[in-house]
Amino acid sequence: MKIDGLIRATFLVVVSIIVTSCTAPDTQHHIVISTREQKLALLDQGKLMAIYPVSTSKFGLGDGRGSCRTPLGELEVADKVGDGALPGTVFKDRRRTGEIVAPNSPGRDPIVTRILWLRGRESQNVNAFARTIYIHGTPEERNIGRPVSYGCVRMRSSDIINLYQIVGRGAQVTIVDLPLAAVVPALNPAGQMTEANPAQSGSH
Numbered sequence: 001m002k003i004d005g006l007i008r009a010t011f012l013v014v015v016s017i018i019v020t021s022c023t024a025p026d027t028q029h030h031i032v033i034s035t036r037e038q039k040l041a042l043l044d045q046g047k048l049m050a051i052y053p054v055s056t057s058k059f060g061l062g063d064g065r066g067s068c069r070t071p072l073g074e075l076e077v078a079d080k081v082g083d084g085a086l087p088g089t090v091f092k093d094r095r096r097t098g099e100i101v102a103p104n105s106p107g108r109d110p111i112v113t114r115i116l117w118l119r120g121r122e123s124q125n126v127n128a129f130a131r132t133i134y135i136h137g138t139p140e141e142r143n144i145g146r147p148v149s150y151g152c153v154r155m156r157s158s159d160i161i162n163l164y165q166i167v168g169r170g171a172q173v174t175i176v177d178l179p180l181a182a183v184v185p186a187l188n189p190a191g192q193m194t195e196a197n198p199a200q201s202g203s204h
Contacts, residue, residue, distance in 0.1 A: 025170020026077070031135070031163075032183050033153055033175045035061060035070055038145050040135075040153065041184050042163060048186040052163070053145040055138070055154040061177060063120065063127045068150045071125035071133060075173040078119035078129055080164060087157040088112050088139060103141045103157065113137030113157040114164040118173055125175075135173075136160060 030043040035056045042049045062069035081094045090099040090110045094117075101108050116135040120128040131151065138144070138154040148154075153175075155163065174183065181187040 023169070026168030027170065027172075029167045029171045031077075031167065031171060031173045032180060033173070034180045034183070035072075035147070035175065035177050037179055038147060039180055040155070040163075041180050041187070042166065043184065043186075044166075046186075048184060049166070050162070051180070052155060052159045054135075055140075055144050055149050056147050056175075057151045058148045059151070063125045063131070065127055065131065070147075070149070070151055070153065070175065071120060071128045071131075072175050072177060073125045074121040075118045075125055075128055075133075075175065076121060077116050077167055077169050077171045077173060079117040080115070080169060081117065082114035082164065085113060087137070087161065091115060091136075101139045103139050105139050108139055110139070111136045111152075112139055114160045116160075116164065116167070135163070 028045055030046070032041040032043065033039070033054060033056070034041075038054055038056065040052045040054045042052070057068060057070040059068045061072055063071040081091065082089065085096060086100055088100040088102055090097045090101055090112055092110070094115060101110060101112055111134065114137055118128050118133045118135065120126045133152055135153040135155060137157040137160040140148070140154070141156045144154065144156055176183055
């Protein structure tokens with residue numbers, strides 16, 4: 001009986017691994033980040049869905065180990081962390097600490113709410129995953145729109161929740177030191193989209 005139970009358990013583990021490995025990467029969505037404008041555009045099959053304000057590194061651009069800079073080029077969403085977490089939930093080493101921090105709490109600057117962990121696709125950003133470069137929520141919402149991070153791409157909690165719900169693992173991420181309009185064809189003077197949020201912004 002014990003052997004049967006072991007075989008059954010092993011079978012379930014193998015099935016789980018196969019199902020996980022067969023999950024198709026998100027090829028529908030594309031995130032474009034402009035460090036020059038401190039904005040993030042979300043595209044769905046090339047169609048502009050939304051533009052969010054962000055905050056990239058105050059140390060500039062690059063991918064050197066220990067540099068605390070924001071990498072440029074083509075990357076992808078390697079992993080997602082934070083399913084169902086309340087806005088302001090604090091993460092340390094991608095684990096919930098049990099604390100919730102309100103926006104703009106004095107002296108507090110942890111990673112909060114959601115994490116999209118990025119992996120570089122090019123030699124110029126090959127260290128991004130090991131450097132734990134994320135798109136993540138921040139309680140320092142007053143500084144969104146200015147380069148004040150330590151390498152990651154920061155967003156307001158309400159915005160990262162929306163982005164997290166839409167994009168999946170494998171989604172393309174492009175980070176450029178150019179205006180968004182230079183990379184996103186949908187952004188033109190005739191049909192330019194204002195800074196947007198697909199859902200109503202809450203007081204998170």
